[in-house]
Amino acid sequence: MSHDNDTVTHLRLDPDDVGQQDAQSLLEAIQSDLRxxxxxxxxxxxxxxxxxxxxxxxxxxxxxxVVQTVLSGDAEAVKAMMDEYIWACAQxxxxxxxxxxxxxxxxxxxxMREVAVWRGMEAVHRLLKPYGRVLLKVLSIGNQLTPDMxxxxxxxxxxxxxxxxxxxxxxxxxxxxxxxxxxxxxxxRVSPETSYELYSIYxxxxxxxxxxxxxxxxxxxxxxxxxxxxxxxxxxx
Amino acid sequence: MSHSVIVIGGGPxxxxxxxxxxxxxxxxxxxxxxxxxxxxxxxxxxxxLMPDFSSGPALVERLVGSVKNNAHVKILTxxxxxxVEEVGDGYQVQLEGPKPQQMVAQAxxxxxxxxxxxxxxxxxxxxxxxxxxxxxxxxEEMFAKGPIRRxxxxxVPQSVAFIYCVGSRDRQxxxxxxxxxxxxxxxxxxxxxxxxxxxxxxxxxxxxxxxYGLWEDTLYWRSQEESGVVYVKGRIAEVTQKxxxxxxxxxxxxxxxxxxxxxxxxxxAAGMEPSQGTRTLSQKFHIxxxxxxxxxxxxxxxxxxxxxxxxxxxxxxxxxxxxxEDAIAEGDVASLAVMQYLKTKVVV
Ligand SMILES: Cc1cc2nc3c(=O)[nH]c(=O)nc-3n(C[C@H](O)[C@H](O)[C@H](O)COP(=O)(O)OP(=O)(O)OC[C@H]3O[C@@H](n4cnc5c(N)ncnc54)[C@H](O)[C@@H]3O)c2cc1C
Ligand code: SF4
Ligand code: SF4
Ligand code: SF4
Numbered sequence: 001m002s003h004d005n006d007t008v009t010h011l012r013l014d015p016d017d018v019g020q021q022d023a024q025s026l027l028e029a030i031q032s033d034l035r036x037x038x039x040x041x042x043x044x045x046x047x048x049x050x051x052x053x054x055x056x057x058x059x060x061x062x063x064x065x066v067v068q069t070v071l072s073g074d075a076e077a078v079k080a081m082m083d084e085y086i087w088a089c090a091q092x093x094x095x096x097x098x099x100x101x102x103x104x105x106x107x108x109x110x111x112m113r114e115v116a117v118w119r120g121m122e123a124v125h126r127l128l129k130p131y132g133r134v135l136l137k138v139l140s141i142g143n144q145l146t147p148d149m150x151x152x153x154x155x156x157x158x159x160x161x162x163x164x165x166x167x168x169x170x171x172x173x174x175x176x177x178x179x180x181x182x183x184x185x186x187x188x189r190v191s192p193e194t195s196y197e198l199y200s201i202y203x204x205x206x207x208x209x210x211x212x213x214x215x216x217x218x219x220x221x222x223x224x225x226x227x228x229x230x231x232x233x234x235x236x237x
Numbered sequence: 238m239s240h241s242v243i244v245i246g247g248g249p250x251x252x253x254x255x256x257x258x259x260x261x262x263x264x265x266x267x268x269x270x271x272x273x274x275x276x277x278x279x280x281x282x283x284x285x286l287m288p289d290f291s292s293g294p295a296l297v298e299r300l301v302g303s304v305k306n307n308a309h310v311k312i313l314t315x316x317x318x319x320x321v322e323e324v325g326d327g328y329q330v331q332l333e334g335p336k337p338q339q340m341v342a343q344a345x346x347x348x349x350x351x352x353x354x355x356x357x358x359x360x361x362x363x364x365x366x367x368x369x370x371x372x373x374x375x376x377e378e379m380f381a382k383g384p385i386r387r388x389x390x391x392x393v394p395q396s397v398a399f400i401y402c403v404g405s406r407d408r409q410x411x412x413x414x415x416x417x418x419x420x421x422x423x424x425x426x427x428x429x430x431x432x433x434x435x436x437x438x439x440x441x442x443x444x445x446x447x448x449y450g451l452w453e454d455t456l457y458w459r460s461q462e463e464s465g466v467v468y469v470k471g472r473i474a475e476v477t478q479k480x481x482x483x484x485x486x487x488x489x490x491x492x493x494x495x496x497x498x499x500x501x502x503x504x505x506a507a508g509m510e511p512s513q514g515t516r517t518l519s520q521k522f523h524i525x526x527x528x529x530x531x532x533x534x535x536x537x538x539x540x541x542x543x544x545x546x547x548x549x550x551x552x553x554x555x556x557x558x559x560x561x562e563d564a565i566a567e568g569d570v571a572s573l574a575v576m577q578y579l580k581t582k583v584v585v
Contacts, residue, residue, distance in 0.1 A: 044406070044472075046444040050495070051474025051487035052361075057495050064490065098361065098474055100407035 015206020018213050019120050023075035026082065029115045030070065030108075039096075039107035043067045049095035049105045061088035063095045063105030070108060082116045083123045120213040132218060139211070139222050141190040142198050147173060148184045196233045199226050240579045243268060243330060243342040245318060245518060248276020249561050250553025251348030252300040253568025258346075259309035261576055266340060267304055268332060269314045270514065274301045276350055278561065281374040282381035286561060287418065287425040288452050296561070317514075321521040327548060328522070344548050344575045345522060347532060348568065349514035351554040354404025354412065354507045362403060362505055363476040367483050369394075370476060370503045372403075373419065376426055385433050387501055389481060394501035396438040397430055398485055399423045400473045405508030406444065414529050416508030416558040420447045423506045424456035424466075431464035439464070440500070442487060444472045471496075476503065509558040522549045532556045542571035550574050 017029070030036065043064070050062040066086060069077050089109040096104035117124050128135065133154070137143050152163045165172075169184045176182065183189050202208050208226075212219040240263055244255045247269030255267040273279050275297035278286075283293035304310045316334030323329075327343040353374050356364035364370050368389040371379070379385055387394050401423065405416040420443070427439050441460075446468065448457040460466040475486040482499040489496055511530045519526055525533040525545035532551040535543045542550040552571040553564035 044444060045490060046472035047470075047488035047490040048472045048474045050490075051471060056488065062488065062494075064488065098409065100402075100409060100472070102408040 015209050017119060018206060018210050021079075021119050021121060023079040026115055026119060027070075027073070027075040027078050029119075030078070030111055033111045033115075035107060035111060039104040039111065040067060040070070041101050041103055043071055043103065044101055046100060048098050048100060049103070052094045052098045053089075053105075054092060054094070055088045055090050059088040061085060063089070063109070066109060066112075067103060067105050070112075078112075082112050082121060086112050086116075087123060087127060117214075118210060120210065125214055128214060132215070135211075135215075135218060136221065137186075139202065139207075140225055141186050141195055143187045143190065146184070146186050192229060192233050195229055199229070240264065240343045241266070241327075241341065242344045242346065242575055242579075243328075243340065244346045244348060246276070246348035246350055246514065246553070246555070247271075247274040247312075247314070248348060248350045248553060248564065249278060249296070249300060250350070250555070250564040250568045250571075251276070251346070252304055253565045254346045254348055254552050254571050255310050255568075256300070256303035256307055257569050257572035258575060259304065259307040261572065262309060263575070263579075265307075265310045266332075266342070267310055267312045268316050268318065269312070270317045272315050274304070274312070274314065277353075277374075281377045283377050284380050285425065285429060287422045288455060288560070288562075290425070300565075318518060318521060344550065344578055346542070346550045346552055346571045346575065347515070347518055347522070347524075347544075347555050348552045348564075348571075349518055349555045350512050350564075351509040351515070351558065352512045354410070354416075354510050356403055356505050356507050359404060359407075359410050361475045362400065362473070363478065363483065364505060367476065367478045367503075369483050369501060370505065372505050372507045373422060373426065374507070376504050380426075380429060385430060385502070392501070393434065394437060395434075396440075396500045397427075397434070397502045397504065398483075398498070398500040399427060399439075399441045399504045399506055400476075400485070401441065401443040401446075401506050402472060403505040403507045404510070412508060412510065412529070414558070415447060417447070417449075418558060418560050419506035419508055420445075421452045421456050421560075423504070424448055424452075424460045426504065427460050427466045428456075428464045431460075431466065438500075439466045440498075441466060441468045442471060442473050442485065443468060444470070509554060511555065515555045522546060524549050524551075527557075529557075540570060540574045541567055542574045548578065550578075 047064055050056040050064040053063050055061045069081055086109045089106060091106055093106045095106050133149060134144055137146055147169050150166045152166060173182045173184055211222060242258050242263045243266045244251050245268045247267055252274060255265050258265045278293050279297050286293050304312060313332060313334060316332050319331035319333045321328055321330050324341060327341055328345055329341050332338050356362050356372060362370060369387050401420060404410055405412050423441060430439060446457055469489055470491045471487045471489045473485050473487045477484045479499060483503045485498045485500060487496060488494060515532060519532055523546060527533040532555050533545055534541055534556050535545050542552055544551050550571045552567040
């Protein structure tokens, strides 16, 4: 696959930064995010966010500490947080609904996570491991969960009723009277042209390069898939 | 000749302004919407006042006496202001009440005060939902009526929590200012509660303790030193209820981290907002409001009572949260400004 950088200079996440993990540059990436000004206005150090945070109650995690650490400008401390600490956030945004300064600590965590992913930080390799199947679906057809993924082996914690959902999929899907929903390998019918477009976007924005960095095995599978689909679409044009 | 001045609002600020202007010899009309005088102090029957623990009823009695026994002050209760028109040398004001009338005033003092923040507007405190969650003003009314009891079951509370900054310093409810008196008033109330409940656990949940100036040791320190009141730094995130008790949820940001803490009685230090009267009258007199919705002090470096319009003056909490002593002082400040404005001599 080719990497054409000229087309992406306007993007917040520069594909050339994949793998760049210098602490100061990580902090700068967070602070220069378009959403940063919106999610952090300052901080009263009041504890309302952490007081209302479900993760604070059960883990060594406090959104107040995340906000304060980022505001402190201590790049090394921020980097250390991105490795494990911030991944305890459940992204429920109760903090944002309550913060008297109208901050969104959960929104700040989201920015930090995106930067951590983009830079291919160690935590991300670890955290994304269980999501290989989901990633493959997202990359191939842009869907996240599809009917054929609902299998008891993969979701042991889904309770006793779920196994039933995974049987006779085709018949069950037919009961849904919308044509696009009667497939089982995707949530709705995705045309090859759509996937083709999707791959161009992934390529230009550096997503494929990111996958190559984070999960080389997955990348190999994806690369084959992309090549096959491109051949097919181009030959039928 | 004598000029006519209208003072609107019969709280501490308005009463003081009316009395002083009357003493200066002006013809003063004091307009109060309720059937009583004394403003918030009378309304919530404050018994003991911050900062000096003096008597609330005695203050109201003295202030009311100073206007009642003043030949120059006409008192109109149950009365509000209708239409206002600018005429030659002043304002023609329609007064609506038991005795509707029209008068021309050469100067106007707005002393229309504040309203308490209504905590039902911030659902996280469970106010209106859990009977044992009350406001500071309701605590004052409780002090006036008798001993402190839990509203839910009439029992003596074994533990009392104060939640600071309710409806203040909070963008979520639209009030980004500090209400200034609630820290000190809460400390005063905690000291009073201790006198009634020697064994109760009394905890203050704060973001900052703003017992500014001379109130630091006389209220904040004293509440700890003499009354064993405990201060926890952490703004309350949510109040729930369990086994009939309100439970405070938050983060002790300095010491102990997350907590869920049951209390028998919870007092919300609800802040001050511009009163409805302050809002509507500033419109009628076309004076500017500052960004938080209080009356804009046009030249506070010159005189605290000047507004954006000549002839219209402001006193007390209509121009921002403040204590009674400041409201009373501003009643005099406004009187002085009125006198200077009307360029008249003091008639003794
Ligand atoms: C819970 C609590 C406890 C407090 N305790 C203390 C304390 O111990 N010590 C202290 O120093 N301060 C205390 N304060 C602050 C104190 O209440 C105020 O400083 C004081 O009441 C301000 O006086 P004021 O005259 O400006 O306003 P107010 O007391 O609000 O009086 C305004 C008057 O104007 C009238 N009015 C309004 N609109 C109109 C209209 N359109 N027409 C006619 N009349 C109108 C109102 O009915 C009212 O009578 C407390 C505040 C709170 C929230
Ligand atoms: S979004 Fe994250 S930080 Fe905010 S309350 Fe939810 S879990 Fe806590
Ligand atoms: S709630 Fe907002 S102001 Fe308070 S500590 Fe959290 S981020 Fe800071
Ligand atoms: S005086 Fe105290 S309780 Fe009141 S708003 Fe200010 S800091 Fe909060």
